[in-house]
Amino acid sequence: MIYPLSAFRFPDDPARLFPGTPERELVLEIGFGDGRYWPSRVQQVPVAPNYLGVEVSGASLLKAQRRLTRAGIVNAHLSKLPALVMLDAVLPEQCLSEIIVNFPDPWPKQDHLEMRLLRVPFFRLAASRLRAGGALLLTTDHREYFEFACREADESEVMRAEPGAAPPAALETKYARKWRELGLEVYHARFTPTAHPQLPRPDIRPYPPQPPQPPEPAQQETDAVPHAILTASQSLDFSDFQKSALRGPGYTVVLLDAYRSLSRPEYSVLAHVEESELTQEVLVTVTHRADGSTLVRLAKFGGPVITAGVKAAVGAVTAELVQRGGAVTHSGY
Known part of the structure; x- marks a missing residue:
């Protein structure tokens, strides 16, 4: 089965x-x-x-x-x-x-x-x-x-x-x-x-509720693509990334891995999203911008279907950055 x-x-x-x-x-x-x-x-x-x-x-x-x-x-x-x-x-x-x-x-x-x-x-x-x-x-x-x-x-x-x-x-x-x-x-x-090493288990844990969101400023990203914008006093990164799981009504999201770009200040987070009969693997990018803000955005790679679970994946990455000291100034997911 x-x-x-x-x-x-x-x-x-x-x-x-x-x-x-x-x-x-x-x-x-x-x-x-x-x-x-x-x-x-x-x-x-x-x-x-x-x-x-x-x-x-x-x-x-x-x-x-x-x-x-x-x-x-x-x-x-x-x-x-x-x-x-x-x-x-x-x-x-x-x-x-x-x-x-x-x-x-x-x-x-x-x-x-x-x-x-x-x-x-x-x-x-x-x-x-x-x-x-x-x-x-x-x-x-x-x-x-x-x-x-x-x-x-x-x-x-x-x-x-x-x-x-x-x-x-x-x-x-x-x-x-x-x-x-x-x-x-x-x-x-x-x-x-020749040996059976003891390896630590990944931290599979539910994410905390998403943080309260301040009033939205002038639109900076199209609402058609799930995204969020954050500011922070220090650079945000995923160098110590650990796998995590989020379960919500009708969906399950697992953040699997994070990859650092070699050419720009950006990370790509691979997320596995299960919803009823639909399963997707999507990328959520975390980009540090010249104005000091951080953009979290669903990548277009693979042509993902934007569903509640995919939006939750973007929200989960955003929540991870908030835990690391970021502050949401705008969201669209």
């Missing part, structure tokens, strides 16, 4: 997620695409483990659900929850028998390397969530990324890479078939933990 963000706890109990089969091992697949891997995989084992799958594409989510349903797989949950949030905030320590990563985006450009999933922080997080004897399985067609991931695992000091042949189920995925047809090689490694 498809699990919305609001159905999870932070952290959660695998036995609560799978009450009918709490004794079975738990597998997490990151980026399941159209869902071909897991039905093929469960045909090769006498008892199907419990399965969690995360994917950022809503269309892929629906395709995978239909594929699992046709295969008669019932102990499986799919979610649009980002992979790092699932690992970091939902899953407890040493609960997973496997983490599956098939054909991840290699982000091949040099200035995009920080966007790659399989880096030192991810390997340390994965090692903390894998149980003794567990493993992370990577299959990719991108040799440079494969070698990069192996180096990062070694530098994490908690994972050991064991290159080998890809499992048959990984070769039945959409991308594996595509690369085989093109005659490209597939690379595979099994990463096993």
Whole structure:
């Protein structure tokens, strides 16, 4: 079944997620695409483990659900929850028998390397969530990324890479078939933990009520785009950002991460917004302006649908800045 963000706890109990089969091992697949891997995989084992799958594409989510349903797989949950949030905030320590990563985006450009999933922080997080004897399985067609991931695992000091042949189920995925047809090689490694580090939990907390708003001055931003303007006696930034959650009537907002611009005094905050049947990932920008004010504004990137939850995401970022000493002079959300 498809699990919305609001159905999870932070952290959660695998036995609560799978009450009918709490004794079975738990597998997490990151980026399941159209869902071909897991039905093929469960045909090769006498008892199907419990399965969690995360994917950022809503269309892929629906395709995978239909594929699992046709295969008669019932102990499986799919979610649009980002992979790092699932690992970091939902899953407890040493609960997973496997983490599956098939054909991840290699982000091949040099200035995009920080966007790659399989880096030192991810390997340390994965090692903390894998149980003794567990493993992370990577299959990719991108040799440079494969070698990069192996180096990062070694530098994490908690994972050991064991290159080998890809499992048959990984070769039945959409991308594996595509690369085989093109005659490209597939690379595979099994990463096993050499240690299980204890990592701090993210601070998932509700935001306080939004601060009282003073009378609005002359309009400075169109009300069509959720925004706020703040002033402060000191520069406002997100250098110590922590994940946070906000739940309101009909929506759930999670502020996932903050990224500093390299070219201008600006941060971009990534927010995950769940509302009924609509799920969106939006960016909220925090820009320090020449007049000393700070503009919080919904970015147009990705063409977001402006809903109550999206407006609440802008309000949550604004509330965070107020907690850091800012004062709202105008708002439109």
